[in-house]
Amino acid sequence: xxxxxxxxxxxxxxxxxxxxxxxxxxxxxxxxxxxxxxxxxxxxxxxxxxxxxxxxxxxxxxxxxxxxxxxxxxxxxxxxxxxxxxxxxxxxxxxxxxxxxxxxxxxxxxxxxxxxxxxxxxxxxxxxxxxxxxxxxxxxxxxxxxxxxxxxxxxxxxxxxxxxxxxxxxxxxxxxxxxxxxxxxxxxxxxxxxxx
Numbered sequence: 432x433x434x435x436x437x438x439x440x441x442x443x444x445x446x447x448x449x450x451x452x453x454x455x456x457x458x459x460x461x462x463x464x465x466x467x468x469x470x471x472x473x474x475x476x477x478x479x480x481x482x483x484x485x486x487x488x489x490x491x492x493x494x495x496x497x498x499x500x501x502x503x504x505x506x507x508x509x510x511x512x513x514x515x516x517x518x519x520x521x522x523x524x525x526x527x528x529x530x531x532x533x534x535x536x537x538x539x540x541x542x543x544x545x546x547x548x549x550x551x552x553x554x555x556x557x558x559x560x561x562x563x564x565x566x567x568x569x570x571x572x573x574x575x576x577x578x579x580x581x582x583x584x585x586x587x588x589x590x591x592x593x594x595x596x597x598x599x600x601x602x603x604x605x606x607x608x609x610x611x612x613x614x615x616x617x618x619x620x621x622x623x624x625x626x627x
Contacts, residue, residue, distance in 0.1 A: 502586030558620035579606030
C-alpha cells in the first residue's frame with residue numbers, strides 16, 4: 432500500500448463506527464466513504480481527511496467514540512483473520528511472547544489502515560511499555576486540537592491485549608495533534624489504572 436492510500440480495514444471500520452455511533456449522519460459520511468472505496472479496498476487521503484475533520488466538528492464526543500469503535504473493529508477483524516490454529520498457539524505462548532504478538536499485529540494493523548503509518552514498541556514488557564505511532568493519519572491536522580486524536584490506536588491495542596489474555600490497558604499518553612512531539616500509547620498493567 433502506498434503512503435497516500437487508505438486501506439479497506441480503516442474504511443470499513445470507520446464506516447461501521449459511524450453507523451453505530453451516528454446512524455442519522457451515516458448518509459452524509461458515505462459521500463466520502465463511498466461504496467466504491469469499500470469495494471475496491473482503497474480510499475484517497477483527501478476523502479478520509481474530510482471525514483475525520485467533519486467528525487471532530489460533530490461535538491458531543493462523537494470523534495473519540497467513532498474512532499474508538501473503528502479501532503476496536505479493526506483489531507477484532509485482524510484477530511479473526513488469523514487462523515484458529517494461530518490464535519490457539521498465540522494464547523498458549525508465555526506472556527512476553529504474547530506481547531510480541533500484540534506488537535506484531537499492531538504493526539500489521541497500521542500498515543493495513545494507512546500506508547504512511549508505523550507502530551514501534553519501546554520498553555514493552557509485561558505490565559508496561561510505550562508504543563510510538565508514527566505518521567498517524569488521525570493526527571494530520573493544521574491547528575492544534577484540545578484533545579488527543581489517537582484513540583483509534585489505543586482502542587485497537589486494548590482489544591489485541593484482551594484477545595491475547597494480557598491484563599494490560601492502553602491509553603494515549605502523547606499526541607502530535609494536541610501539541611506533543613510524537614504520538615504515544617502507554618501500556619500499563621490493568622490494575623494500575625484502577626489504583627490511579
